[in-house]
Amino acid sequence: MDNNNILLQNKQACLEYLTKLGINYIVHHHDPVPTINDVVKIQMTDGTAYVKNLLYVDKKSNYYLILANHTTQVGKLFWKTLGLSSGNMRLSKEEQISEALKSSKGNVNPFAVANDSNNLVKNIIIDEELTKFKKLALHPIENTTTVEISLDDLQNKFLKALNKQYTVIQLTDEASEQQLEYQKELQKDQQNLQTLAITIKKSDFSEWYQQVIRKAELIEYYDVSGCYILRPWAYFIWEQIQRYFDDLIRIEDVENTYFPMFLQAKHLNKEKTHVDGFKAEVAWVTKYGESDLNEPLAIRPTSETIMYPAFAKWVQSHRDLPLKVNQWTNIVRWEFKYPTPFIRTREFLWQEGHTAHSTKEEAVKQVYTILDFYEQVYGELLAVPVIKGIKTESEKFAGGDFTTTVETIIPQNGRGLQGATSHHLGQNFSKMFEINFEDDKKQKAYAWQTSWGLTTRSIGAMIMFHGDDKGLVLPPRIAKYQIVIIPIIHKDIDEKQLNERCEQIKQMLIKQKLRVHLDNRDNYSPGWKFNKWEQKGVPIRLEIGPGELKNNEVRVVQRFDNKKYQIKIEELNQLNQILDNIHNAMFEKAKIELNQRIKQADNWKEFMTQLNQRNTILTKWCERQQCEQQVKDKSGMESKEKDSEIDGQVQLTGSAKTLCMPLKQDEIKDGEKCFHCDQQAKRYVLWGRSY
Numbered sequence: 001m002d003n004n005n006i007l008l009q010n011k012q013a014c015l016e017y018l019t020k021l022g023i024n025y026i027v028h029h030h031d032p033v034p035t036i037n038d039v040v041k042i043q044m045t046d047g048t049a050y051v052k053n054l055l056y057v058d059k060k061s062n063y064y065l066i067l068a069n070h071t072t073q074v075g076k077l078f079w080k081t082l083g084l085s086s087g088n089m090r091l092s093k094e095e096q097i098s099e100a101l102k103s104s105k106g107n108v109n110p111f112a113v114a115n116d117s118n119n120l121v122k123n124i125i126i127d128e129e130l131t132k133f134k135k136l137a138l139h140p141i142e143n144t145t146t147v148e149i150s151l152d153d154l155q156n157k158f159l160k161a162l163n164k165q166y167t168v169i170q171l172t173d174e175a176s177e178q179q180l181e182y183q184k185e186l187q188k189d190q191q192n193l194q195t196l197a198i199t200i201k202k203s204d205f206s207e208w209y210q211q212v213i214r215k216a217e218l219i220e221y222y223d224v225s226g227c228y229i230l231r232p233w234a235y236f237i238w239e240q241i242q243r244y245f246d247d248l249i250r251i252e253d254v255e256n257t258y259f260p261m262f263l264q265a266k267h268l269n270k271e272k273t274h275v276d277g278f279k280a281e282v283a284w285v286t287k288y289g290e291s292d293l294n295e296p297l298a299i300r301p302t303s304e305t306i307m308y309p310a311f312a313k314w315v316q317s318h319r320d321l322p323l324k325v326n327q328w329t330n331i332v333r334w335e336f337k338y339p340t341p342f343i344r345t346r347e348f349l350w351q352e353g354h355t356a357h358s359t360k361e362e363a364v365k366q367v368y369t370i371l372d373f374y375e376q377v378y379g380e381l382l383a384v385p386v387i388k389g390i391k392t393e394s395e396k397f398a399g400g401d402f403t404t405t406v407e408t409i410i411p412q413n414g415r416g417l418q419g420a421t422s423h424h425l426g427q428n429f430s431k432m433f434e435i436n437f438e439d440d441k442k443q444k445a446y447a448w449q450t451s452w453g454l455t456t457r458s459i460g461a462m463i464m465f466h467g468d469d470k471g472l473v474l475p476p477r478i479a480k481y482q483i484v485i486i487p488i489i490h491k492d493i494d495e496k497q498l499n500e501r502c503e504q505i506k507q508m509l510i511k512q513k514l515r516v517h518l519d520n521r522d523n524y525s526p527g528w529k530f531n532k533w534e535q536k537g538v539p540i541r542l543e544i545g546p547g548e549l550k551n552n553e554v555r556v557v558q559r560f561d562n563k564k565y566q567i568k569i570e571e572l573n574q575l576n577q578i579l580d581n582i583h584n585a586m587f588e589k590a591k592i593e594l595n596q597r598i599k600q601a602d603n604w605k606e607f608m609t610q611l612n613q614r615n616t617i618l619t620k621w622c623e624r625q626q627c628e629q630q631v632k633d634k635s636g637m638e639s640k641e642k643d644s645e646i647d648g649q650v651q652l653t654g655s656a657k658t659l660c661m662p663l664k665q666d667e668i669k670d671g672e673k674c675f676h677c678d679q680q681a682k683r684y685v686l687w688g689r690s691y
């Protein structure tokens with residue numbers, strides 16, 4: 001780096017320069033905030049936009065700096081409006097950021113264009129959304145400081161002084177003028193879907209996932225970003241999860257209920273610590289018809305503050321406890337991270353359970369019982385292995401005392417995925433909401449509470465674990481059709497007789513309580529049907545052709561391992577057992593794949609090596625929050641993950657965070673050190689990049 005070319009070396013220089021240009025700013029100093037997700041946690045003045053800064057580069061090394069509102073989903077089509085091709089654009093790498101801006105990843109900002117002495121940044125693209133805000137939150141060169149300045153000052157004082165060009169433009173595809181073109185593409189896509197097999201291998205993971213969920217007819221796209229249609233094939237899976245989990249919690253005397261989805265602002269704000277980090281995600285209803293509501297209503301992002309005022313009324317004496325309720329609902333959280341169907345969506349389905357107890361011991365026991373149920377849902381239904389653990393202080397639900405979790409690891413990319421959480425809330429909420437009772441000694445006491453949730457994300461984990469190059473592979477217990485019967489019509493076969501046989505077999509299987517479908521459509525070939533039901537992941541296909549008809553047999557083809565064999569009609573009662581075997585084999589295979597993604601490390605070098613090989617890492621740890629934060633920051637900076645951009649969106653940061661401290665773990669002895677800071681280790685913790 002040639003320092004002579006740097007005009008704005010650091011934040012001091014930058015702030016001085018702003019003052020020199022007569023620009024007013026409000027300044028905030030803080031810890032490094034390398035990603036937009038970190039930035040939004042810093043409190044700004046009302047009416048200030050959090051700006052994400054993206055540096056793109058084309059094949060001819062022209063650079064484009066995009067300043068977008070943090071909630072804007074930056075699409076692709078706006079490049080066309082600029083006369084450019086999105087296919088040529090790549091998010092710039094570390095070296096390129098250094099070349100153009102003399103800056104680094106996590107430190108891209110418009111002030112750094114002052115250092116672009118070779119005039120590499122050809123254009124600055126400003127999100128039209130930003131014109132709606134009073135001020136913009138931007139880093140003056142370094143991400144340990146944020147200034148709030150007006151867009152007008154940025155354009156007409158700062159960029160003007162540097163003689164830099166900029167364009168203000170709509171960055172979202174939905175609103176762009178090319179909407180029609182996009183629609184056409186979608187239509188073409190739709191036609192492809194109907195005719196072609198899966199064209200992408202699982203090794204091309206995120207593309208593969210997008211294709212599988214559509215070809216398996218789980219998901220249809222919808223024109224509100226982050227929201228998806230769950231088609232019957234997917235909704236059936238959710239119903240199976242509901243049935244299974246409902247049966248489990250019924251034994252625990254949990255009762256199903258329904259609470260309203262709207263909540264008043266004053267209730268949402270009541271429990272500050274719990275809601276502060278989440279505020280930006282709350283969606284509001286502000287109008288009815290043409291009129292404004294007097295008081296806007298929040299749409300439930302979770303129901304603590306909706307339920308607990310009622311709990312306070314219902315709990316009077318120790319005889320009213322335990323109180324245990326659950327509800328199956330939708331939830332809205334207006335996330336701005338890139339959405340992924342099932343995994344991260346703005347509206348999702350879940351169950352949320354809330355209990356209140358007279359003793360701490362009872363509440364703690366409840367937390368772990370539910371955690372075991374979650375493990376069972378994943379293992380017994382979805383054949384997905386999970387790791388039970390406790391969240392660290394910084395990752396726990398801030399409103400509670402401790403958070404337990406079931407975590408899984410997606411084998412393809414080694415990313416951690418939180419499967420469900422069960423919280424011990426202590427007395428935090430009961431004190432806030434006056435949920436108290438007279439104990440058996442006539443003393444007033446606050447209830448001990450728990451809450452726990454499992455979402456449709458679990459379906460995403462299942463798809464990712466079991467799917468293969470041919471499409472979805474369903475574990476038998478959640479498959480809408482466990483068995484599909486396909487007649488193989490042949491020129492010298494009596495079609496009527498074949499059909500009768502198929503129907504007869506179908507009835508036999510229904511009697512065994514199997515979910516079976518006979519695909520006797522005559523406008524599709526057997527080959528087409530094989531392909532179709534393979535894509536949809538049906539665990540077993542029964543083929544019945546001339547040979548089978550004659551020999552009173554069926555041909556069995558197992559989806560998950562493609563095993564093929566004949567069985568006699570009188571042996572069809574084995575199918576239940578065969579399906580169980582398939583479940584077990586899928587689960588065992590998944591366990592091996594998960595375990596291969598867990599590595600140990602004793603020092604930083606080993607840690608980063610494992611992380612960059614897409615593994616999670618189990619380490620000895622001191623349990624200090626400061627150490628945790630340092631690992632997060634450092635691993636982000638040193639990350640070499642190439643997979644972190646999708647559609648030009650920085651999908652995930654490359655930094656590793658703690659997934660959980662596994663419940664099952666070896667004892668740590670005196671003198672054993674934290675892998676990172678060399679202080680006395682307390683427990684093992686699992687680190688990883690995560691969804």
Ligand code: 87F
Pocket residue numbers: 274275278279281282301302303304333351352353397421423451452453454
């Ligand atoms: C988003 C907006 C507002 C998560 C939010 O995990 C509030 C929240 O409280 C919020 N996102 N959370 C934490 C939810 C905690 C807890 N609630 C019951 C669960 C399980 C079910």
